[in-house]
Amino acid sequence: MPGGKSYDDRQANVYTPKPLYDPEELTGQLKELGEKYGKEKLDRAKQAAAIVFEENNLKTIQALIDLEDKYGQATVEEAAKKISEKNPDNPKRSAGYLTVC
Numbered sequence: 001m002p003g004g005k006s007y008d009d010r011q012a013n014v015y016t017p018k019p020l021y022d023p024e025e026l027t028g029q030l031k032e033l034g035e036k037y038g039k040e041k042l043d044r045a046k047q048a049a050a051i052v053f054e055e056n057n058l059k060t061i062q063a064l065i066d067l068e069d070k071y072g073q074a075t076v077e078e079a080a081k082k083i084s085e086k087n088p089d090n091p092k093r094s095a096g097y098l099t100v101c
Contacts, residue, residue, distance in 0.1 A: 048080040060095045
């Protein structure tokens with residue numbers, strides 16, 4: 001590596017795994033959300049959450065449902081469309097940007 005540090009001098013990369021979850025518990029909680037808000041709204045929120053790889057994160061799904069209640073379905077769909085146009089490795093393709101778009 002001309003002009004830079006050699007790989008021997010670099011610190012190791014640090015990766016943070018997503019939290020573990022119980023699939024059965026998640027299924028039950030998603031069922032409760034579906035009963036409370038309706039299957040269609042839940043499915044839309046799960047699809048939008050999947051764009052940012054958060055389809056198994058209840059907080060993200062709940063936030064998207066709340067945003068749809070507050071701003072309407074069209075606004076959430078437009079935000080999801082904008083986020084989906086970004087490369088998957090783009091830092092702006094995240095749940096944080098999706099919920100503030």
